[in-house]
Amino acid sequence: MLEILKAAYDRPQALTQNRHHNLINKGSIPKYIYDYYPVNQEYYHEFNPYFVHLIAKETLFPEFRVFTVRDGIYTFADFLLKYMKEIPKWKTTFLVPASYAPIIPPQLQDQFFSYAISQKKKPDIQKAKTVIVFALLCDQYLSSYEDVEKKLSAIRGLPEDVKIEVCVSLRKSPLLQDEKENLHFIHIPEMIRKAAGNREITWLRMRDLMDKTILKDAYLLDLIHDNTLTCDSFLHYLFLSKGGMVNALPATTGKKNLFEIDLSFHHVLEVNPLPPVAKNAFVDLLFFTKLNKGELWSHPKFHAEVQKHITTSGYHNS
Amino acid sequence: MQKIACVFSFQESSWVSCQKIVFNLHKAYEGIPGIKLENFNFGADIWGGGAFDLANKIYDADPDTIVFMDHKPHPYYVLKFLLPKYEGKRKPRFIFHVFGDFTLYYADWQNLSKILVDFPVEFVVASDRQKHLIDKFLTAPQTSHICPFPVKSEEFHFQKQERVAQRKAWNVKDDEVIFTFTGRLSRQKRTHLLLKTFDETLRRGKNSKARLFIYGSPDHIGDNFLNVWENENEYFRKISRIYKSLPESSQERIHFMGNVPNAELRSVYAGADYLVNLSVHNDEDYGMSVAEAQMSGLPAILSDWGGLSSFEHASMPEATQYVRVRFGNRSKIISTADTIAAMGRSMTSHQPVDREKLIGLAREKFSIPTATQRLSRILQLPDAHFKGLSEFHSFITRRMDLNKPVYLTREQKIHPLYRKIYTSYVRNS
Numbered sequence: 001m002l003e004i005l006k007a008a009y010d011r012p013q014a015l016t017q018n019r020h021h022n023l024i025n026k027g028s029i030p031k032y033i034y035d036y037y038p039v040n041q042e043y044y045h046e047f048n049p050y051f052v053h054l055i056a057k058e059t060l061f062p063e064f065r066v067f068t069v070r071d072g073i074y075t076f077a078d079f080l081l082k083y084m085k086e087i088p089k090w091k092t093t094f095l096v097p098a099s100y101a102p103i104i105p106p107q108l109q110d111q112f113f114s115y116a117i118s119q120k121k122k123p124d125i126q127k128a129k130t131v132i133v134f135a136l137l138c139d140q141y142l143s144s145y146e147d148v149e150k151k152l153s154a155i156r157g158l159p160e161d162v163k164i165e166v167c168v169s170l171r172k173s174p175l176l177q178d179e180k181e182n183l184h185f186i187h188i189p190e191m192i193r194k195a196a197g198n199r200e201i202t203w204l205r206m207r208d209l210m211d212k213t214i215l216k217d218a219y220l221l222d223l224i225h226d227n228t229l230t231c232d233s234f235l236h237y238l239f240l241s242k243g244g245m246v247n248a249l250p251a252t253t254g255k256k257n258l259f260e261i262d263l264s265f266h267h268v269l270e271v272n273p274l275p276p277v278a279k280n281a282f283v284d285l286l287f288f289t290k291l292n293k294g295e296l297w298s299h300p301k302f303h304a305e306v307q308k309h310i311t312t313s314g315y316h317n318s
Numbered sequence: 319m320q321k322i323a324c325v326f327s328f329q330e331s332s333w334v335s336c337q338k339i340v341f342n343l344h345k346a347y348e349g350i351p352g353i354k355l356e357n358f359n360f361g362a363d364i365w366g367g368g369a370f371d372l373a374n375k376i377y378d379a380d381p382d383t384i385v386f387m388d389h390k391p392h393p394y395y396v397l398k399f400l401l402p403k404y405e406g407k408r409k410p411r412f413i414f415h416v417f418g419d420f421t422l423y424y425a426d427w428q429n430l431s432k433i434l435v436d437f438p439v440e441f442v443v444a445s446d447r448q449k450h451l452i453d454k455f456l457t458a459p460q461t462s463h464i465c466p467f468p469v470k471s472e473e474f475h476f477q478k479q480e481r482v483a484q485r486k487a488w489n490v491k492d493d494e495v496i497f498t499f500t501g502r503l504s505r506q507k508r509t510h511l512l513l514k515t516f517d518e519t520l521r522r523g524k525n526s527k528a529r530l531f532i533y534g535s536p537d538h539i540g541d542n543f544l545n546v547w548e549n550e551n552e553y554f555r556k557i558s559r560i561y562k563s564l565p566e567s568s569q570e571r572i573h574f575m576g577n578v579p580n581a582e583l584r585s586v587y588a589g590a591d592y593l594v595n596l597s598v599h600n601d602e603d604y605g606m607s608v609a610e611a612q613m614s615g616l617p618a619i620l621s622d623w624g625g626l627s628s629f630e631h632a633s634m635p636e637a638t639q640y641v642r643v644r645f646g647n648r649s650k651i652i653s654t655a656d657t658i659a660a661m662g663r664s665m666t667s668h669q670p671v672d673r674e675k676l677i678g679l680a681r682e683k684f685s686i687p688t689a690t691q692r693l694s695r696i697l698q699l700p701d702a703h704f705k706g707l708s709e710f711h712s713f714i715t716r717r718m719d720l721n722k723p724v725y726l727t728r729e730q731k732i733h734p735l736y737r738k739i740y741t742s743y744v745r746n747s
Contacts, residue, residue, distance in 0.1 A: 015552065015555060015556055015559070041550070042549060042550060043549065043550040043551040044549035044550060044551045044552045044555065045551060045555055046555065207362075213535070213577060214577045214578070214579055215577075216576060216577060216578065216579075237550075237551070241535065241536075241551065241554070242535055242576075242577060243535075243576040243577060261555075262558050263551065263554075264536075264551070264554060265574045265576055266576070
């Protein structure tokens with residue numbers, strides 16, 4: 001199994017833009033993609049981190065020796081159910097978070113490894129000179145207001161000279177069948193102001209955040225709740241590659257991994273075999289599709305069915 | 319009292335070197351006697367209606383001279399509203415400070431040139447070689463003027479105690495020769511070559527008393543003119559693999575320090591013994607990091623490309639060692655032999671330079687008071703009425719419209735047009 005990873009890593013073409021990259025974003029892109037920005041921005045390493053739903057044609061998958069899945073749990077589950085017969089023919093090796101193991105079809109386990117992204121330095125908000133709070137203001141990014149308050153409480157105890165910057169953007173939930181109004185644009189800024197106390201807050205536009213060049217001593221307090229939208233946010237890559245810290249990712253433990261790739265000077269992709277699971281849920285999901293028709297990724301019942309089998313809560317990419 | 323309108327973005331550029339340039343240029347203008355400056359915000363947010371309002375504000379201020387001192391947005395987008403207002407009236411003089419990205423905006427300059435005819439115009443460039451390049455685009459007898467982007471001597475100078483402190487922070491010994499690079503880790507800045515040549519120099523000299531401290535973050539700009547496109551993080555992966563392929567003894571001597579605030583760079587230059595910059599970037603009109611390093615008394619090993627050629631001093635040849643650059647079939651080629659030789663000499667025959675002498679020479683060229691004098695002379699020149707850009711510029715603009723790689727032949731080799739433009743950046747070409 002390690003040979004597959006090494007062979008993909010050592011290919012002369014591994015460092016060049018995948019020659020089908022220009023085709024990846026063409027074709028029928030799901031319209032919910034535009035609600036993801038900037039979380040789904042692209043970045044590159046030899047194991048091809050992409051969202052499966054961005055690959056224009058399934059016939060392109062064989063071009064990827066190794067494919068690192070950035071999708072949220074529902075779009076990925078939907079993908080598995082749609083292409084379970086094609087995946088063995090592609091011979092592509094997929095990297096997924098370990099928490100996705102329960103929904104990997106048993107007969108395809110040989111084509112899957114688990115990955116985790118970890119930061120080389122332990123994130124410590126107390127060491128930050130700037131804390132940047134980020135959220136997409138939609139139900140599927142956030143969780144309950146109690147949970148948001150709990151995350152924001154990390155700001156309360158900070159020294160007075162720590163700068164607080166906020167970048168929040170009103171969106172509709174990408175994976176919902178029907179549009180639903182929310183009042184997050186009122187409540188979340190209020191909660192942030194309350195947590196910041198007397199400190200001045202700098203409100204950032206998305207471009208201000210994406211244009212930052214120096215993030216050393218900056219701490220990203222991402223209000224992302226779980227893996228609904230993604231298991232690999234571009235913002236985490238952005239902060240870590242520029243020397244910042246991220247609340248949502250673990251620190252490197254120093255344990256030996258099957259394979260590692262440095263994603264920047266500050267964070268690393270760790271690859272290991274898929275962990276064993278007590279119960280594989282793929283058959284249950286397959287059964288679900290027999291009883292329920294239509295687009296699964298936006299189906300609340302499908303979401304609930306998948307959640308039944310995922311034992312790790314919160315946002316995770318391990 | 320001459321009224322000067324300074325047009326620039328009040329918001330800091332995301333291009334780090336440009337943040338300092340605008341601020342320091344403004345300081346240089348402030349030092350000119352007998353002028354009154356008024357500032358106008360022309361930032362990336364100002365399009366359409368905002369540019370129209372800005373044009374009205376500038377017009378109402380009735381300046382004698384309008385100075386564009388930022389690299390973007392392109393002046394065309396406000397001047398298309400402003401210039402028609404001067405029909406039949408006294409025309410102000412325009413001064414355009416030209417940045418390295420001039421050659422990214424042929425179409426915008428071409429559009430601007432049509433409406434700028436007969437206005438008094440001066441183009442100010444940052445180096446001799448950039449002048450050579452830009453003058454190809456101007457119609458004789460108009461030529462550009464040189465005013466290197468200034469550096470604040472309060473920000474960059476040398477203090478012995480800073481050197482001691484920085485070397486302690488780096489945990490390096492007194493007899494270790496320290497090389498440093500500051501800037502974007504980039505294909506066009508040849509970071510990958512820097513790693514390889516440093517390693518090779520260590521191995522040939524069997525010298526374990528040298529270290530390389532690299533400050534900056536990788537980009538993914540690639541080399542688009544030569545059809546090399548990179549994804550985000552692709553270049554980092556390349557240099558990471560190169561670094562990991564080096565022997566451990568070399569890896570231990572190379573340190574990636576990431577991005578640091580500008581205020582920390584003075585200490586870096588104080589602690590180091592040599593700056594190394596092997597850039598062959600299309601946009602290398604100058605070399606702000608080199609200017610700052612020299613203002614801190616740091617000698618340099620530089621590629622002989624573009625604006626980096628500005629940093630030799632006839633009375634102090636030891637301050638700068640140049641590495642030859644030529645055009646290959648597919649890319650710009652830096653002499654690896656020259657690079658290794660220069661690093662090798664620096665490692666084995668290292669003699670500390672007279673930093674204060676170098677600082678004095680650098681201040682004569684790059685300080686804010688020097689820039690003030692140069693700009694003052696430019697302002698005193700008789701009006702040079704703009705006659706349009708050259709036929710060469712028009713030719714390039716037309717080719718750009720054809721929507722295919724302009725600078726490559728069908729065989730994917732460097733096109734003669736690219737050589738014709740960038741021959742200005744190569745010595746004795």
